Amino acid sequence: MLRNDITVAIRNAVMSELAEVGYGRLSIEAVARRAGVGKTAIYRRWSNKLEMVLEIITDVAGRKVPVPDTGSFASDLDLLMMIVSRALQHRVASQIIPDLMAEAARNPQIAETLQRVLRLHQQSVGEKLVGQAIARGELPEGTDPDVAVDLILGPLYWRLAVARQPVSDDYLEKMAAAVLGSLRGGAAT
Amino acid sequence: MLRNDITVAIRNAVMSELAEVGYGRLSIEAVARRAGVGKTAIYRRWSNKLEMVLEIITDVAGRKVPVPDTGSFASDLDLLMMIVSRALQHRVASQIIPDLMAEAARNPQIAETLQRVLRLHQQSVGEKLVGQAIARGELPEGTDPDVAVDLILGPLYWRLAVARQPVSDDYLEKMAAAVLGSLRGGAAT
DNA sequence: CTACGACGTAACGGTTGCGTTCCGCCGCAT
DNA sequence: ATGCGGCGGAACGCAACCGTTACGTCGTAG
The missing domain is CATH 1.10.357.10 (Tetracycline Repressor, domain 2)
Incomplete structure (x- = not known):
């Protein structure tokens, strides 16, 4: 039921954010901002910054x-x-x-x-x-x-x-x- | 006039902190805490996290x-x-x-x-x-x-x-x- | 003895982020 | 037509840090 275009937007935002500020400074709020998405949409998909990044990285790599x-x-x-x-x-x-x-x-x-x-x-x-x-x-x-x-x-x-x-x-x-x-x-x- | 033992303590703390949390998450407060030192002592020596780290790294390396x-x-x-x-x-x-x-x-x-x-x-x-x-x-x-x-x-x-x-x-x-x-x-x- | 200056502590107002909650909107399936 | 659920937005209380300031202590130089 989760909208796929939103998921894609978040994934891209995470990658960009990772590139720009690194994992240490990556914040959920920044990801949401960049993806043009509410924090809610992110927390609906992952429960953690770590979990989110791991999932996305694993997928990409x-x-x-x-x-x-x-x-x-x-x-x-x-x-x-x-x-x-x-x-x-x-x-x-x-x-x-x-x-x-x-x-x-x-x-x-x-x-x-x-x-x-x-x-x-x-x-x-x-x-x-x-x-x-x-x-x-x-x-x-x-x-x-x-x-x-x-x-x-x-x-x-x-x-x-x-x-x-x-x-x-x-x-x-x-x-x-x-x-x-x-x-x-x-x-x- | 800056006490040398304090400076040394700070330098060590910065190195340890860098190793533990990385530059991105390194905070002046954590450095001060670890060095057993007031933030004041740090700001009296450097004006920045960046400046501090650069100086210390340059020295060590x-x-x-x-x-x-x-x-x-x-x-x-x-x-x-x-x-x-x-x-x-x-x-x-x-x-x-x-x-x-x-x-x-x-x-x-x-x-x-x-x-x-x-x-x-x-x-x-x-x-x-x-x-x-x-x-x-x-x-x-x-x-x-x-x-x-x-x-x-x-x-x-x-x-x-x-x-x-x-x-x-x-x-x-x-x-x-x-x-x-x-x-x-x-x-x- | 006095004065200076570095020291630790504590607090300041302001910012950022966390993870959560509630709202109202809208698309879609029934 | 109705209702469910994902959506963005806004706000929550809490915590951590920022860089700065005021204060009281202490060692040392004069």
Whole structure:
């Protein structure tokens, strides 16, 4: 019976508000204001700020991400890094993700939710990509997908979300080449 | 004339409070309470929450970090990664750093301060380490210290501060080996 | 001994947000 | 035509903080 357009408006407002002020300062009243909605409508759907945010985040982050499968590990890697760098440069993502990560350090529920979502993507992507590559003989048998994912995502995340420096195509290529080299070398075995 | 022990108490309280509730929710009153101090004492020193935090952070982060110089790049790298992983596992650091990073995304003053401090350390460490290695012929001429630093710190930060998974000695070795391999390969040139 | 100034405490008026409640409106199903 | 229920709006009492002020204490310098 809850009107769907209202729910959508609230969800959007929460995302924007999260991006602008962060979880710590997010207030129900501000969300209602931004969504053009009464507080009542929000409390009718969720009973808490935490519950609301968790539900919305889970939903947004739960959307499936396509895993590259181009036929060669090198181009899979290029593609993946491009996708990730694009994603991390989106304004909302680049604000919300670090913020929630920080919040997760002190709120077990947020931590658990993020871990679940993150782990889900990370593992499936890592295992699939590395699995394919090993099957094709492009990576040494026994390459650790965990290490591989860290090597791939870490530098990108650091650069984009932490150091907040731009990533040129050129830079991306260097990075991909470096990661490829380190994995091919069998270091992550 | 401001009593030094009071100032110290406040500084400590700010750090603890930052770790516990983050910048967004940090309140002057809570700091005063925790420091066992009147609000007056705080306002006598700083006029703002922002100003206070910036000053304290700058001070703490400004302390010099020793750059490893063991004679070989491989062991420099091992050492550096160990130092960094130790630092990132300290409770206060692992809470405060991601929090301020997230805050920096929406507060230019914080961003500027963090960038300055971070860049300072990062560049000096990177350039020195890579410089030494190139001079010794352990890394190809023209290796980009920027890329190198990203490759070194990125995965560690990702693992420790984002994914929040433990880092074993074993894992650290794999990581170091991988990074070494990718740099030696001349990918980051 | 006196004066100064930093200190803690307490209170100020004002703002913001919480979670709840009541109202009147309106769409929709019966 | 009637009634149910979600809607926005407004207000509630309560709590936390803001930044400021007044007051009384205490250590120290002169």
